[in-house]
Amino acid sequence: MDAASSVAAGIDRAAFEEFLFREAALLDARRFRDWMALFADDGTYWVPAVPDQVSPFDQASLFYDDRELMKTRVDRLDHPLIHVQTPPSRTAHLVGNIMVEQADAAKGEFVVGSTVIMVEYRDEAQRVFAGRQYHRLRLVGEGFRIVQKRVDLINCDCAFEAIAVPI
């Protein structure tokens, strides 16, 4: 969406930036339950396993969590005997290059693209995840809810060591 149409649609990009930064901060603070609460009841979190993956329904994905699976994931992250988080990961997210890609003001739905870099440290090893993420956001009352968060990692089809926390 170009600047003229953003202005015409009355879109304030700062509100989207603020939302994305706060979401990243929740993940870095390991406040996974609060992070989950950002999602709409029909919300999904998707990390494809191949570039340009069209659908999560006919292909494996690294993550494709609806709210039910997300709850199981978050419950497990809170479990005292989650070995792959003993010790826990520490992460730092950097979110930038934010662009409002689609806006349907009437429906109150927006797609916001951004570049994400997450550095993860755990058990003497540090690694980097990077890619472009797309948040489909729905305006609910005063705030946004995530309808879908999709993260396209640049190395999505490589063989990974265990990934325990959402990106």
Next chain:
Amino acid sequence: MRNGHTGEIARLIEPGRVHRRVYTDPDLFELEMERIFGSAWLFVGHASQVPKPGDYITTELGRQPVVMCRHRDGSVQVLLNRCSHRGAKVVNERKGHAPRLVCCYHGWSYDTDGKLLSVPVPEGSGKGFDKGAFGLASAPRVGDYRGFIFASLAATGATFEDHIGPMKGNIDDLVDRAPDGTLALDLGMHRYVYNGNWKLQVENVLDSYHVPFGHASTVNKDGVQFARREGDQKGAAVIETKKQQTAGSWRDRKSYIVGNGHGWTSNTMLDDGKRASPAFDEYKRVLADKVGAERATQILTPRLHNSLIYPNMSIMGLNIHVRVIKPLAVDRTEVTIYPIRLCGAPDSMNFGNIRLLNVTHSAASFVQTDDLESFVRTQKGLRSNLTDWVDISRGLGDEEPDRELNATRGLATHEMVVRAQYKAWLGYMREAN
């Protein structure tokens, strides 16, 4: 250990214990690549991965890069993915389609059966250059059972039938779940790596002992695991919470061995009577329409949990998938997980399987990640040489024959299956080819 004296290798395996060098010695790893991965029947891929002539996938059999492709005559070829000229890897993509395989370096091109078709500037070839002698090498022996393609890099040894025969029923158990009687590995893949020996993953696929502890984080306060199959409302009872011990139904589970290192575990106890969802009900109806109600009930009554076809693949019956284990180094292993499409099943059922496999066995899953942590910690622990031995003695002497299944039976929380793997391991390793 460089020269691998048979006697020295035999001393690494005792009836109830294994020497730690089996997991940590780089020289022994090289010998495994030669004597196990260089001769055993290895799973390469499934015919459905290369449906049309010119389709290919690439993989590795031990140290050997290979390309599996469909030739024009319909045959599936397993070729060495190394140019016969100067040695470059010819096909670089993991999968694709190419009517000819062309080397990037000097442009030598090969047919999909490995024949050398042409070389640029042919007049420069030496006198008597015989194109016929410069094709891509083929795996000396290739076997196919219901689309599962195996290859042996040795010209002689146990026949494919000898090797796969006792495990055909386990393959059937999976394939028969497809209403069309065939399955396809065309739903993408999960890939993960870990800093640990390849045998840690091989041992783990039939290890029922670890579940209540290794996977404690997937078990709720009632001792029940999360629902892992389409249509299940909850998972298996794993822990008796009052006594804080492994649940009785879990203790009763059995494992089986049939020689060659192969084995399987009996099904996970789930309430199949209550299994229901729109996708599962529709699948059940479609299956019954195809094979009859009685046979459908038989097929859907779980018998198997996981099956290991030693040394490099397993068939997993709960979150259905095919798993391929690739050793990279003595302390580094890559694993590929293929979701299975049951041909003829409704898309919603196949999606149900994909959805749950994402959270059980992707690199970011709930189940596999804790296993990977255990493998990594085992490899770290085995650096210690204050104790040389790894204990695999649970249930030693308690094995019994199962005449009906023509197998040897033990409890699934015992280590009979691991001992059987080391018996096969030693069989391969003592063979100085």
